Amino acid sequence: MKIELQKALPAEIEARSMEIIAAELGRTLDPENEAVIKRVIHTSADFDYADNLWFSEHAVQKAAEALKNGASIVTDTQMAKAGINKTALSSLGGEAYCFMADEDVAQAAKRNGTTRAAASMEKAAGLQKPLIFAIGNAPTALVRLCELIEEKKIAPKLVIGVPVGFVNVVESKELLMQAPVPSIVARGRKGGSNVAAAIVNAILYQIAKRP
Amino acid sequence: MKIELQKALPAEIEARSMEIIAAELGRTLDPENEAVIKRVIHTSADFDYADNLWFSEHAVQKAAEALKNGASIVTDTQMAKAGINKTALSSLGGEAYCFMADEDVAQAAKRNGTTRAAASMEKAAGLQKPLIFAIGNAPTALVRLCELIEEKKIAPKLVIGVPVGFVNVVESKELLMQAPVPSIVARGRKGGSNVAAAIVNAILYQIAKRP
Numbered sequence: 001m002k003i004e005l006q007k008a009l010p011a012e013i014e015a016r017s018m019e020i021i022a023a024e025l026g027r028t029l030d031p032e033n034e035a036v037i038k039r040v041i042h043t044s045a046d047f048d049y050a051d052n053l054w055f056s057e058h059a060v061q062k063a064a065e066a067l068k069n070g071a072s073i074v075t076d077t078q079m080a081k082a083g084i085n086k087t088a089l090s091s092l093g094g095e096a097y098c099f100m101a102d103e104d105v106a107q108a109a110k111r112n113g114t115t116r117a118a119a120s121m122e123k124a125a126g127l128q129k130p131l132i133f134a135i136g137n138a139p140t141a142l143v144r145l146c147e148l149i150e151e152k153k154i155a156p157k158l159v160i161g162v163p164v165g166f167v168n169v170v171e172s173k174e175l176l177m178q179a180p181v182p183s184i185v186a187r188g189r190k191g192g193s194n195v196a197a198a199i200v201n202a203i204l205y206q207i208a209k210r211p
Numbered sequence: 212m213k214i215e216l217q218k219a220l221p222a223e224i225e226a227r228s229m230e231i232i233a234a235e236l237g238r239t240l241d242p243e244n245e246a247v248i249k250r251v252i253h254t255s256a257d258f259d260y261a262d263n264l265w266f267s268e269h270a271v272q273k274a275a276e277a278l279k280n281g282a283s284i285v286t287d288t289q290m291a292k293a294g295i296n297k298t299a300l301s302s303l304g305g306e307a308y309c310f311m312a313d314e315d316v317a318q319a320a321k322r323n324g325t326t327r328a329a330a331s332m333e334k335a336a337g338l339q340k341p342l343i344f345a346i347g348n349a350p351t352a353l354v355r356l357c358e359l360i361e362e363k364k365i366a367p368k369l370v371i372g373v374p375v376g377f378v379n380v381v382e383s384k385e386l387l388m389q390a391p392v393p394s395i396v397a398r399g400r401k402g403g404s405n406v407a408a409a410i411v412n413a414i415l416y417q418i419a420k421r422p
Contacts, residue, residue, distance in 0.1 A: 003382040005354060010326060017377040045375050045400035046257060079405065082293035115221060143216060164256050166228040171214040189256035194290065194405045 017042055025050055032060055036184065039202035043194050052186045059158060059182040063132055063203050066157035067092050071130040073200055075193070076100065076117050076141040076163075080134050083197025088208040099123045117141035125154040134160040136196030139172035146172075146179045159183045160199050162191030228253055236261055243271055247395065250413035254405050263397045270369060270393040274343055274414050277368035278303050282341040284411055286404070287311065287328050287352040287374075291345050294408025299419040310334045328352035336365040345371040347407030350383035357383075357390045370394045371410050373402030 008016070021041050029037050033055050040049045063071075070093030075081045081098040089096060099105050099120035109119040117138030124131065125148050133156050135142045142161050148154045161176040161183055163169050173185045184199055219227070232252050240248050244266050251260040274282075281304030286292045292309040300307060310316050310331035320330040328349030335342065336359050344367050346353045353372050359365045372387040372394055374380050384396045395410055 003354070003386050005350070005379045005382060008378075013376075013378045020377040042377070043375065044255075044403060045377065045380075078293040079290050079408070082289040083404070139216070143214070164254065165224075166231040166253070166256065167219075167224045168216045169256075171216060175214050192255060192405050193294070194403050197290070 014042070030055075032058070035206060036060060036199050036202040039198045039205075040186075040195055043198040044192075046190070048188075048190060049186065049195070052188055052190055054177065054185045054187050056177075056181075056183045059184050060203055060206075062182045063158035063184075064207050066130050066132060067094060067203060068207055069130065070094055071132050071157050072097060072127070073132050073134055074098070074121075074124040074127075075134045075136070075196065076120065077137045077193045077196075079193035080136045080196040083194060084134070084200050085204055085210070088201070088204040088210060091208050092204075097124065097127070114144070115140040118144035121145045121148060131156050132158040132160070132200070134162075134196040134200050136160075136162050136164065136191055136193035139163050139165070139168040142172040142176055143168075146175050149179050149181050156181055160196050162186040162195045162199070164191040164195075165189060225253070241266075243269070246417060247271060247410050247413040250409045250416075251397075251406055254409040255403075257401070259401060260397065260406070263399055263401060265388065265396045265398050267388075267392075267394045270395050271414055271417075273393045274369035274395075275418050277341050277343060278305060278415060279418055280341065281305055282343050282368050283308060283338070284343050284345055285309070285332075285335040285338075286345045286347070286407065287331065288348045288404045288407075290404035291347045291407040294405060295345070295411050296415055296421070299412070299415040299421060302419050303415075308335065308338070325355070326351040329355035332356045332359060342367050343369045343371070343411070345373075345407040345411050347371075347373050347375065347402055347404035350374050350376070350379040353383040353387055354379075357386050360390050360392050367392055371407050373397040373406045373410070375402040375406075376400060 018038055021038050037053050072095045075098045078098050081096045084096050086096055105116050105119045105123055109116045118140045121141050121144045159181050161173050176183050177185055232249050248264055283306045286309045289309050292307050295307050316327050316330045316334055320327045329351045332352050332355045370392050372384050387394050388396055
């Protein structure tokens with residue numbers, strides 16, 4: 001069996017994909033959030049995100065400003081960290097962190113009776129640099145982060161709240177939407193590490209040269 | 212604002228999630244494929260996968276046998292590799308590989324006018340060990356892999372074909388479904404590195420102790 005593939009460079013394939021997404025959406029998006037929404041649909045082939053994604057006022061613009069000034073990213077999974085374009089990020093002076101596998105985080109979680117995801121947020125709160133959080137997996141990370149924000153122990157430049165799942169997920173996102181912090185949320189159950197990374201990359205690609 | 216979270220260990224949260232998935236599915240699944248389908252829904256909160264996922268005859272059983280005998284995994288993204296439970300995999304003697312960032316792969320791609328994804332499959336074909344491929348991103352990886360299978364240059368124990376996207380994706384999966392190799396495919400546009408990793412983990416968790 002033979003199949004006919006469209007011959008094109010990866011960048012051309014992506015451009016065509018974005019055209020298909022725009023055509024099938026059949027409506028215009030808020031220009032400020034359009035690149036993020038389209039990239040999430042591109043990474044999931046799931047048009048639900050055109051309706052699910054919620055942005056606090058000028059969240060993308062504020063995050064882009066922070067990244068231009070060298071903000072770093074903290075994720076709650078190695079997978080989200082792996083999905084972030086580190087070349088683009090480091091060209092702006094930022095780094096990507098995930099503390100989930102750290103021995104001190106495992107010990108702190110055990111000591112305090114929390115999840116490692118929550119303990120990893122506490123470790124992140126100790127970083128003395130501007131931070132963007134990309135949470136694609138653990139509601140407990142998001143809830144702990146909202147508490148740390150409320151306690152004024154951390155002031156993220158952006159929180160991406162897109163954990164996926166069936167228990168505590170919706171509630172954790174609703175909490176973030178009330179928090180006094182720039183945020184991007186995938187309302188409902190959907191999300192994931194791939195979505196978290198796609199949102200970071202969409203913002204990065206607006207301001208950094210893609211490798 | 213306060214929210215009420217269900218207090219439970221991660222393992223309990225997962226068990227409850229699986230119960231919710233089973234209840235909302237409202238129908239029984241083929242017992243042989245049930246764990247894979249449910250874990251993909253768990254990782255995406257997308258019930259479309261109950262209909263999208265296609266399995267060649269006894270694909271899960273054959274892959275489990277291979278993993279028990281120490282088969283290794285090759286992915287087409289660092290993200291899929293990051294999502295695979297390496298502790299469970301290594302307890303069975305397997306390793307996880309992704310060659311996408313390798314300098315020799317970049318050079319081979321340039322020399323041959325292919326994508327790095329395709330070149331990384333050629334590199335994998337040189338590994339002298341039993342292999343399972345988990346392709347969640349690049350149609351060109353899947354197409355090249357199918358060619359290598361046809362040319363009898365490689366005989367994977369399983370190919371997971373779940374690239375996501377809008378161009379060449381559906382065609383590459385249709386090609387895999389015709390290939391003489393055990394395979395699991397997410398028909399249509401949907402899929403992703405997260406889905407690829409979830410399928411690997413679902414099979415691993417049937418045979419290996421979870422850390």
